[in-house]
Amino acid sequence: MESQNYYKPPKxxxxxxxxxxxxxxxxxxxxxxxxxxxxxxxxxxxxVVATGLLAGLAGGYAFYTIFEPKGSAIxxxxxxxxxxxxxxxxxxxxxxxxxxxRFIVTSTGQGDGTEAITREELIGALPRILMxxxxxxxxxxxxxxxxxxxxxxxxxxxxxxxxxxxxxxSLDSIYEPRINxxxxxxxVWKGEIEDKRDRFTELEQEFIDETQGERGNNRGxxxxxxxxxxxxxxxxxxxxxxxxxxxxxxxxxxxxxxxVENERKKRTEDSKEIADGxxxxxxxxxLVHKIAGFWITFFITLLFVAIELTPIFFKxxxxxxxxxxxxxxxxxxIKAAEGIEVRHDYYQDKTGKQRDLVIYHQARRQMGEQAKxxxxxxxxxxxxxxxxxxxxxxxxxxxxYRYIETLNDRT
Numbered sequence: 119m120e121s122q123n124y125y126k127p128p129k130x131x132x133x134x135x136x137x138x139x140x141x142x143x144x145x146x147x148x149x150x151x152x153x154x155x156x157x158x159x160x161x162x163x164x165x166v167v168a169t170g171l172l173a174g175l176a177g178g179y180a181f182y183t184i185f186e187p188k189g190s191a192i193x194x195x196x197x198x199x200x201x202x203x204x205x206x207x208x209x210x211x212x213x214x215x216x217x218x219x220r221f222i223v224t225s226t227g228q229g230d231g232t233e234a235i236t237r238e239e240l241i242g243a244l245p246r247i248l249m250x251x252x253x254x255x256x257x258x259x260x261x262x263x264x265x266x267x268x269x270x271x272x273x274x275x276x277x278x279x280x281x282x283x284x285x286x287x288s289l290d291s292i293y294e295p296r297i298n299x300x301x302x303x304x305x306v307w308k309g310e311i312e313d314k315r316d317r318f319t320e321l322e323q324e325f326i327d328e329t330q331g332e333r334g335n336n337r338g339x340x341x342x343x344x345x346x347x348x349x350x351x352x353x354x355x356x357x358x359x360x361x362x363x364x365x366x367x368x369x370x371x372x373x374x375x376x377x378v379e380n381e382r383k384k385r386t387e388d389s390k391e392i393a394d395g396x397x398x399x400x401x402x403x404x405l406v407h408k409i410a411g412f413w414i415t416f417f418i419t420l421l422f423v424a425i426e427l428t429p430i431f432f433k434x435x436x437x438x439x440x441x442x443x444x445x446x447x448x449x450x451x452i453k454a455a456e457g458i459e460v461r462h463d464y465y466q467d468k469t470g471k472q473r474d475l476v477i478y479h480q481a482r483r484q485m486g487e488q489a490k491x492x493x494x495x496x497x498x499x500x501x502x503x504x505x506x507x508x509x510x511x512x513x514x515x516x517x518x519y520r521y522i523e524t525l526n527d528r529t
Contacts, residue, residue, distance in 0.1 A: 127152055129149075141162035150440075165428055172422075172425075174208040176258075180259075181204040185200050215257070219253070254422040258418055260399075262410070289382055293379075297375055300378070321350035328346055458480075459476070462474050
């Protein structure tokens with residue numbers, strides 16, 4: 119009470135209390151401490167809250183990058199549905215990381231109460247440090263992608279164009295030989311028809327020349343003209359036969375060519391969609407390392423690792439303060455009220471390590487009372503059995519035969 123007469127700590131606001139809760143500090147105890155303690159634990163909680171917010175942003179951006187509609191890296195717009203889902207996922211992910219960080223900071227403890235971080239403290243905090251590093255990496259990578267988004271989009275657009283060109287070239291190498299083979303067959307069939315048509319036309323003209331004469335005077339149909347006419351008729355028959363045989367093959371093959379062309383056209387149109395598939399999280403991670411280089415990405419990751427691990431190391435470096443003494447006193451009062459006694463370094467285990475002896479007085483008392491009650495019940499039960507035996511013996515002594523008959527009736 120005297121301390122309250124010469125010093126009254128400032129009243130904490132809602133934001134300050136939120137930061138205290140984020141780092142696992144007890145606000146009811148902190149309000150009794152000086153302002154320096156208020157700021158110390160508010161900073162620890164602020165880092166935890168900031169980490170959760172950054173994790174939410176990183177998770178939401180990673181979710182959007184994975185599930186957004188694929189398209190040109192530069193011309194891509196914003197998909198509203200994916201954006202809303204990514205905001206929801208970011209909130210969930212940020213909450214998960216916030217609670218993990220809160221648990222890590224809260225469970226780190228006070229260390230040995232000095233500024234130095236001893237080897238034992240570092241070994242004890244190693245699992246939490248490893249968890250913090252993993253969390254920092256998962257936060258930093260999506261944010262790296264966002265930081266270098268403009269450069270990545272340019273590189274990705276070029277990669278998409280190269281992939282599309284390569285795919286179209288591959289399609290041409292597949293479809294061109296098929297089309298050329300079909301066209302060569304058509305050329306052979308058409309060539310056969312044209313040859314027979316030329317032969318027929320030649321004989322027709324020869325017949326006309328023979329009957330009309332060189333000057334156009336009508337010479338009539340003589341033996342030579344008649345022979346030419348017969349050959350022309352045979353040529354016409356050959357031409358019609360070639361047309362009847364080859365034209366269906368030509369039509370069928372042209373239909374096949376059209377189908378192949380349509381298939382190639384469809385797959386060529388699909389090439390853009392295939393090239394757009396490069397716009398994924400993994401491809402962007404590869405490009406960010408290619409564009410920024412190892413050291414820039416390393417230091418960005420190192421920055422987030424430092425932010426993530428700062429509360430852990432600070433808690434190990436904190437000097438024991440009034441809050442710690444008040445908290446220890448509060449814990450001891452709770453143990454005393456519940457009848458719990460701890461005798462520190464009371465015995466050595468099998469490995470030679472000093473162990474504490476914990477005595478639960480209330481539990482021992484209740485166990486003793488329960489044991490005595492059980493013992494009393496056992497004595498009463500035995501006494502009842504003895505009395506019942508004496509009563510039964512009296513009945514037997516009075517009339518054994520009647521007692522036997524009574525037993526037989528019972529069975």
